[in-house]
Every structure is written in C-alpha cells, then in structure tokens.
Amino acid sequence: xxxxxxxxxxxxxxxxxxxxxxxxxxxxxxxxxxxxxxxxxxxxxxxxxxxxxxxxxxxxxxxxxxxxxxxxxxxxxxxxxxxxxxxxxxxxxxxxxxxxxxxxxxxxxxxxxxxxxxxxxxxxxxxxxxxxxxxxxxxxxxxxxxxxxxxxxxxxxxxxxxxxxxxxxxxxxxxxxxxxxxxxxxxxxxxxxxxxxxxxxxxxxxxxxxxxxxxxxxxxxxxxxxxxxxxxxxxxxxxxxxxxxxxxxxxxxxxxxxxxxxxxxxxxxxxxxxxxxxxxxxxxxxxxxxxxxxxxxxxxxxxxxxxxxxxxxxxxxxxxxxxxxxxxxxxxxxxxxxxxxxxxxxxxxxxxxxxxxxxxxxxxxxxxxxxxxxxxxxxxxxx
Amino acid sequence: xxxxxxxxxxxxxxxxxxxxxxxxxxxxxxxxxxxxxxxxxxxxxxxxxxxxxxxxxxxxxxxxxxxxxxxxxxxxxxxxxxxxxxxxxxxxxxxxxxxxxxxxxxxxxxxxxxxxxxxxxxxxxxxxxxxxxxxxxxxxxxxxxxxxxxxxxxxxxxxxxxxxxxxxxxxxxxxxxxxxxxxxxxxxxxxxxxxxxxxxxxxxxxxxxxxxxxxxxxxxxxxxxxxxxxxxxxxxxxxxxxxxxxxxxxxxxxxxxxxxxxxxxxxxxxxxxxxxxxxxxxxxxxxxxxxxxxxxxxxxxxxxxx
Numbered sequence: 001x002x003x004x005x006x007x008x009x010x011x012x013x014x015x016x017x018x019x020x021x022x023x024x025x026x027x028x029x030x031x032x033x034x035x036x037x038x039x040x041x042x043x044x045x046x047x048x049x050x051x052x053x054x055x056x057x058x059x060x061x062x063x064x065x066x067x068x069x070x071x072x073x074x075x076x077x078x079x080x081x082x083x084x085x086x087x088x089x090x091x092x093x094x095x096x097x098x099x100x101x102x103x104x105x106x107x108x109x110x111x112x113x114x115x116x117x118x119x120x121x122x123x124x125x126x127x128x129x130x131x132x133x134x135x136x137x138x139x140x141x142x143x144x145x146x147x148x149x150x151x152x153x154x155x156x157x158x159x160x161x162x163x164x165x166x167x168x169x170x171x172x173x174x175x176x177x178x179x180x181x182x183x184x185x186x187x188x189x190x191x192x193x194x195x196x197x198x199x200x201x202x203x204x205x206x207x208x209x210x211x212x213x214x215x216x217x218x219x220x221x222x223x224x225x226x227x228x229x230x231x232x233x234x235x236x237x238x239x240x241x242x243x244x245x246x247x248x249x250x251x252x253x254x255x256x257x258x259x260x261x262x263x264x265x266x267x268x269x270x271x272x273x274x275x276x277x278x279x280x281x282x283x284x285x286x287x288x289x290x291x292x293x294x295x296x297x298x299x300x301x302x303x304x305x306x307x308x309x310x311x312x313x314x315x316x317x318x319x320x321x322x323x324x325x326x327x328x329x330x331x332x333x334x335x336x337x338x339x340x341x342x343x344x345x346x347x348x349x350x351x352x353x354x355x356x357x358x359x360x361x362x363x364x365x366x367x368x369x370x371x372x373x374x375x376x377x378x379x380x381x382x383x
Numbered sequence: 384x385x386x387x388x389x390x391x392x393x394x395x396x397x398x399x400x401x402x403x404x405x406x407x408x409x410x411x412x413x414x415x416x417x418x419x420x421x422x423x424x425x426x427x428x429x430x431x432x433x434x435x436x437x438x439x440x441x442x443x444x445x446x447x448x449x450x451x452x453x454x455x456x457x458x459x460x461x462x463x464x465x466x467x468x469x470x471x472x473x474x475x476x477x478x479x480x481x482x483x484x485x486x487x488x489x490x491x492x493x494x495x496x497x498x499x500x501x502x503x504x505x506x507x508x509x510x511x512x513x514x515x516x517x518x519x520x521x522x523x524x525x526x527x528x529x530x531x532x533x534x535x536x537x538x539x540x541x542x543x544x545x546x547x548x549x550x551x552x553x554x555x556x557x558x559x560x561x562x563x564x565x566x567x568x569x570x571x572x573x574x575x576x577x578x579x580x581x582x583x584x585x586x587x588x589x590x591x592x593x594x595x596x597x598x599x600x601x602x603x604x605x606x607x608x609x610x611x612x613x614x615x616x617x618x619x620x621x622x623x624x625x626x627x628x629x630x631x632x633x634x635x636x637x638x639x640x641x642x643x644x645x646x647x648x649x650x651x652x653x654x655x656x657x658x659x660x661x662x663x664x665x666x667x668x669x670x671x672x673x674x675x676x677x678x679x680x681x682x683x684x685x686x687x688x689x
Contacts, residue, residue: 056594057593057594058590058593058594077593078590078593078594079593079594079595079596079597079598080596083594084594084595085590085591085594087587087590087591089585089587091585091587091588091590091591092591093588093591093592093606094588094610095606095609095610104592104595104597104605105595105596108595108596108597108601109596150595151594151595154595154596
C-alpha cells in the first residue's frame with residue numbers, strides 16, 4: 001500500500017455515556033497517537049466497547065467530544081466519519097460475495113473501478129482465491145480477514161477493532177495477532193483494538209489503556225503497565241501479582257521499609273503509589289517470576305539485602321518451561337512463584353519449608369484503600 | 384422385532400436392525416401428510432381433470448369424451464374475467480407490499496417492547512371469519528356512508544371515477560372496492576413473512592453498512608431490502624395466489640362488471656351446473672398462476688439467498 005492516510009491523533013475529551021441511571025463510561029480523556037496500535041483492555045462491561053462505538057459514531061456520547069486530528073466529529077453520523085470498524089462477529093453481508101463485501105465502502109464513495117484495489121487488498125490478507133465465495137463458505141479465521149480487508153481498503157484514519165479475535169480458537173488467535181500486527185506495521189494506520197485478553201493487548205499494542213467500571217485505570221506501554229501497576233486492578237488483571245498487606249515501619253527518600261507477618265521488606269520509594277508515613281497501611285506487590293525459592297535448609301546461602309519471606313509449599317505444578325509453586329506464608333496465604341526449570345530441586349515438594357527471596361527493586365507499593373483482589377480473573381472469565 | 388438370533392451373533396446384526404428401523408422413520412412421519420394430500424388433493428385433482436374433458440348434461444349424465452374444446456370455449460368466453468382476476472390480484476398484491484413493508488419494518492426494528500402487541504393486532508382480524516370481515520367492508524363502503532362522504536367531499540371520487548376505478552359517487556360495486564377488499568383480506572399474509580425475514584437480519588449489518596459510508600437510504604437499498612427478498616417473495620405469493628382465485632370480495636363488494644374468474648367458476652359449478660366448463664376454468668387458472676409463479680421465482684433469484 002502506497003497510500004498513507006492523512007489525519008492525526010484520535011482525541012477523546014471528557015466523553016461519557018450513560019444509559020438511564022447506568023453509567024457505562026465515566027468522563028474520559030484519551031489521546032491515541034497517530035499510527036499507533038492502541039488497545040482498550042478490560043473485562044466485559046467495563047465500557048471499552050462503548051468507548052470504541054463512540055469513536056465509530058455508532059453511539060452518541062452523553063457528554064464530551066471526539067476529534068480526529070483537528071476535526072471535531074462528535075456529531076457526524078458513522079457514514080461521514082473517516083473511521084472503519086472490524087466488528088466482533090464480523091458482520092459480513094451474507095448476500096454479497098467476498099469481493100463485493102470488500103468493495104462495499106469504495107462503491108458507497110462513488111469509486112467505479114474497484115477491481116485492482118479489491119484484488120490487492122485480498123492479497124494482503126491472503127484470500128485472493130476466495131473472491132467469488134459467499135461469507136458463509138469461509139472459515140471463522142478467513143471471515144475475520146475479510147472483515148479486516150473490508151475496513152482497511154477504505155484507508156481510514158483510524159481502524160477500530162471490536163474483539164476481532166474473540167470467536168477464534170487459541171491457536172488461530174495467536175496467528176491472527178501476528179497477522180494484524182504485520183498489517184498495521186505495513187499500512188501505518190492507527191489501530192484501536194478492544195479486547196478482554198491481556199496477553200493479546202500486551203503482545204500487539206504499543207499503548208494499552210486498562211479500563212475498569214467505565215474508567216481508565218492506567219494507561220501506558222505494556223511493559224510499563226506490567227512492571228509498575230498503579231492499582232490493584234491493573235496488578236491483578238495484567239498477569240498475576242502477589243499482594244501483601246503490610247505496615248510502613250520507616251521511610252527514607254529512597255527506601256520504604258514495611259513489616260508484615262514478622263518479615264521486614266524493603267521497596268524503592270519511587271515505586272510506591274501511596275502515602276508512606278510510618279504506621280500507614282500499604283499493599284506490597286511482587287510478580288511471581290521475580291521471586292526465587294530456596295529450601296529452608298539453604299537459607300544461609302541467600303545473599304544479604306534481598307527481601308525474604310518464609311513459608312510452606314502447598315501446591316506445585318509442572319508447566320514444562322517452568323514450575324509454579326503456591327506457598328503459604330504468614331504474610332500472604334497464596335504466594336505464587338514461577339521458577340524456570342533449569343536445575344530442579346527435588347526437595348521442593350508440597351509440605352516443604354521454604355524461603356522466598358527477591359530483589360527489593362522488584363517490589364512495588366499500592367494504596368491499601370483498595371480491594372486487594374480487584375481484577376483477579378475468575379475461571380469463567382479467563383477464556 | 385423378533386428375538387430369534389443366537390447370542391454369539393449379536394455383535395453386528397443389532398446395529399443393522401436399528402439403522403434399518405431408523406431409515407424407515409422419515410417415511411412413517413411422512414405417511415399422514417401423504418395420505419391427506421392423496422385423498423384431499425391428488426384424487427380431487429384427477430377427478431376435476433377428468434370432469435374437464437367430459438361431455439353431457441345433468442340429466443343424461445357426464446361421460447369422458449376427451450373433449451378438450453371445452454378449454455378453448457371457456458377461455459374464449461371468460462378471458463375478460465381472467466384478465467380482471469390477474470389485474471385485481473396483482474394490484475392488491477402491490478398495495479399489500481406497499482402497505483405491509485413499512486409496517487413489517489417498523490415491527491421488526493422499531494417496535495421494541497410493543498412488537499408482540501403490534502403482531503397480535505396484525506393477526507387480530509383473523510379472529511372473525513373472512514366472510515364477516517368482507518361484509519363489514521360492505522357497510523363501510525356503503526353509499527352515503529362516512530367513507531364515501533369524506534372521499535366525495537375531498538373530490539377523490541371524481542379522480543377515481545375519471546380513472547375508471549369507481550362510478551359517480553359510489554364506492555361499492557366498483558373495481559376499487561374489490562381491490563380494497565382483497566388488499567385488506569390478504570394484508571396479514573404479506574406482513575407476516577416480511578416481518579419474519581426482516582427480523583432475521585442481524586442489526587450489526589446495518590451498523591456495518593453505516594460504518595462503510597452507506598447513508599440510511601443506501602443501507603436499505605443495498606443491505607436490508609436484498610436480505611428481505613425471501614419475505615417479499617413468499618409474501619407476494621401468499622397474497623397473489625389466493626387473491627387470483629378469490630370470489631368472495633368480487634361477489635360482496637363488486638358488481639357484474641367486476642366479476643373475477645373465481646365467481647365464474649363458482650356459478651358454473653353451483654348455479655349453471657356446467658361441471659366441465661367449471662373444471663376447465665379451474666385448470667386454466669391453475670396453469671396461469673403456476674407459470675407466473677415459476678417465472679417470478681426465477682426472476683427474483685431467491686435460491687441464491689442464504
């Protein structure tokens with residue numbers, strides 16, 4: 001594709017959506033930089049799809065404005081916006097063949113010779129030989145690519161993707177994630193991607209906005225969100241976090257020392273998201289893969305200066321590349337630890353007394369006024 | 384099934400037995416319907432076919448003489464009634480489509496929680512008999528009645544008289560009255576299939592069309608209407624076919640000048656007692672409708688729709 005789209009950032013200023021007394025989206029400011037792959041991540045009902053639909057013009061915001069570059073498009077109907085959507089269930093036109101589905105947008109704008117563009121676009125999504133088929137004759141993955149082609153052919157300023165991979169099985173989904181990322185890099189169009197799959201958001205997006213209860217909890221690059229969650233929701237929703245309720249013992253400008261269950265833990269003051277006066281409550285967190293596990297007999301060999309917690313293994317599961325341990329400690333009842341399977345210690349079995357230790361730099365602190373289990377995905381959510 | 388087999392041989396045969404039984408199930412399920420159609424459709428059809436090529440009189444009895452001349456005579460004498468039947472039925476079908484489509488669209492997409500109520504209202508006329516409804520129209524359209532009064536005052540009747548649809552300041556006993564009656568009586572047969580096919584359309588297709596730069600009007604032209612074609616086809620068939628053979632509306636709301644072929648068949652059978660002519664007329668009507676429907680279905684290309 002040689003054609004570059006003009007335009008600019010997508011800017012949402014104070015947009016909100018209420019249905020009667022229910023607020024789907026609280027007033028929200030968000031800027032999606034031009035050419036970026038932006039993900040709106042959250043559990044179902046968090047307002048991410050409503051936000052997307054307001055950008056598309058399929059939903060009128062209750063307050064606020066939507067701008068594309070310098071143009072305010074808040075009151076433009078969808079068919080006048082330079083924005084296209086890949087719908088969750090694809091919404092392909094069942095009475096039209098694949099090439100007519102793809103040509104739909106071009107024809108509506110009065111473009112007569114669409115053949116070349118349609119062929120090129122079908123080649124981009126590797127569906128050239130299916131041009132004359134009807135949508136129902138294609139598999140889910142193929143339909144999904146038709147939906148992408150049908151939207152992309154219009155060179156929109158922004159491509160909106162509403163859970164585009166939700167209906168695909170895991171393997172195909174992984175494949176399509178790479179495919180979409182490749183297409184985005186190739187065409188350079190701004191993608192706004194709505195998903196409930198945190199792994200999908202992290203692998204594809206440059207920027208992720210984590211939404212919860214109609215609000216953006218945190219916005220940032222995937223690695224930044226993962227390493228420095230600002231709320232318990234983000235800490236739990238993106239990957240897994242071990243959160244420990246602790247009390248601040250002392251504070252310097254660099255280091256905060258906390259106590260919990262008899263253990264003394266240190267963390268960098270810079271990674272603390274809350275007030276840290278002595279005696280304050282604080283939630284201390286660490287990611288499971290940052291933690292090392294040693295048998296209690298080897299406790300002396302642990303270098304000084306590391307955070308330590310003692311406990312007993314309650315469960316372990318072998319996952320191939322790693323082993324996952326669940327450790328019961330006075331500080332935290334279900335402490336997750338992932339250990340790479342390099343040299344396996346046969347003593348580390350359920351019932352064994354262990355010492356968990358990690359670099360204090362890898363510890364983060366969160367405000368204790370929030371629910372400690374916010375964003376923990378229940379079994380049925382984790383699809 | 385008899386249990387005569389030796390126990391060791393029960394490995395394979397029982398499987399076959401079950402499948403043989405299963406194979407017969409569809410035929411057993413078909414049987415009542417087939418019997419019904421045989422007795423009440425196929426046999427009468429054959430009987431009528433034979434009647435149409437008989438000659439004779441009621442006193443002397445009728446005999447099969449393969450007298451096909453009856454067909455030509457019937458057609459030569461009653462062609463105006465045939466033309467009129469097709470014209471009235473066609474007009475009524477188009478009126479039904481024009482009235483029914485917006486209503487079906489409204490019920491399918493805009494009625495919200497009133498949907499079921501409106502559907503019941505569409506079907507409500509069926510709670511009274513066809514005959515009584517048509518008789519009611521006789522009262523509604525009666526000379527000096529309110530409808531005639533209003534239309535006369537608005538000079539609508541002058542226009543329709545000039546077009547030849549009505550006569551003077553009368554509505555009853557005019558072509559317009561017959562077409563109105565047909566339209567009214569067959570309207571639900573149009574609305575229900577239209578509603579069914581419109582209701583099946585995924586609302587997201589409308590959003591997708593809007594998202595792809597189609598104005599609401601274009602969305603209707605390019606997405607909604609093509610997808611509702613199965614409903615349009617079955618609705619027009621369910622309206623046109625019975626309307627073409629109808630005689631109640633022509634009898635009750637029309638005059639001798641608005642006789643449709645249904646009335647002719649009825650009077651040939653029950654008053655003139657010329658059974659061969661009546662049977663021949665029935666067959667000609669059936670053939671015409673069959674040909675028209677076949678051509679129409681080919682043209683509308685509904686087999687291509689999902």
